Amino acid sequence: MDNASELIKLAREKFGDLSTADEKVLNAVARGEVADLRSDSDEDNDPAQAQHWSEERAFNADRIAWLCTDAPASALVTHRGIQLELARIDENLDLDWARVPFPLIFRRCAFSGPISLRFAEVPGLSFVGTHTRSLNAERLKVEGSVFLSDGFTAEGEGRLRGATIGGNLQ
Template identity: 35%
Template sequence: MIDVNSLSDDENKILAAARAGELAAFDGDNKPKVRAEFLTALVCGEIENKSIHPKGLQVGGIEIEGEFDLEERENVPSLLFWDCYFPDGLLLRGANLKHLDLAGCRIEKGIFADRLKVAGSVFLRNGFEAKGEVRLPGAEIGGSLDCHGAKFENDKGIALNADGLKVAG
């Protein structure tokens, strides 16, 4: 459990917005750093008496410190990250999400989303950039997969692995 008394001002802003179903937007070139551990606890209901709105987490313009790890998590609400920076990548292997929007985000060290299940759509568009492998083998997307304007690169091998990916939309 995350202690609410240990939250930074930026984390408190995100918490308040998530509880209200609103976007927590941060502007400027210097993105505030937010702990991945806090974001995981927030979307997984692990912050005591601080449930979030059914709209899920909506945040723009932050840097996520640490690997954002939702591996094997069930019933994760919608995740909407706009223009965010993930220097340590995302771990979504076997997770079950409502919706995933990473428009304009920059991802280092890849996305590991083997067997990911998303009820709605996945948006990797509008300037989305991933360095390292984006892995979607065996993933299932109930809506659309939109990669318009995205850039995938991996100097060490495959940039986008979508073996066995099922997209319904």
């Protein structure tokens, strides 16, 4: 069984039925690819309008947390990490105190809830063009760079107090 099939099997055991977006993202992360959930229409790809995006573009934050913190699942994610583009991430992303072994890359995504990375450790982090309710990354440790650019928007607070960033903050 290849890594993608194994990861999907583990996800079904954990979450039950999986959506089309779930399977697309899990396949991509197990293969080291970008999970691109964009619409065919450019006008439908604005993260500020994500509440209108279809369910086919929705990935639940609990799946991200599971991929980052469950040892058997994490072992099936490649060194390229989780790379999502133009996805709507539903619910709150809570990675407080997590030691994530791979980078987290979100390009032009929309988080419906807050992102919490307090005291987490991650090799690299990117929220380029991404929209979220808030970002709490107090005492976050990032080995490489953190990208909060090209239209990154937090409706509420964006906290990085006490964060250690080994590379650049852009």
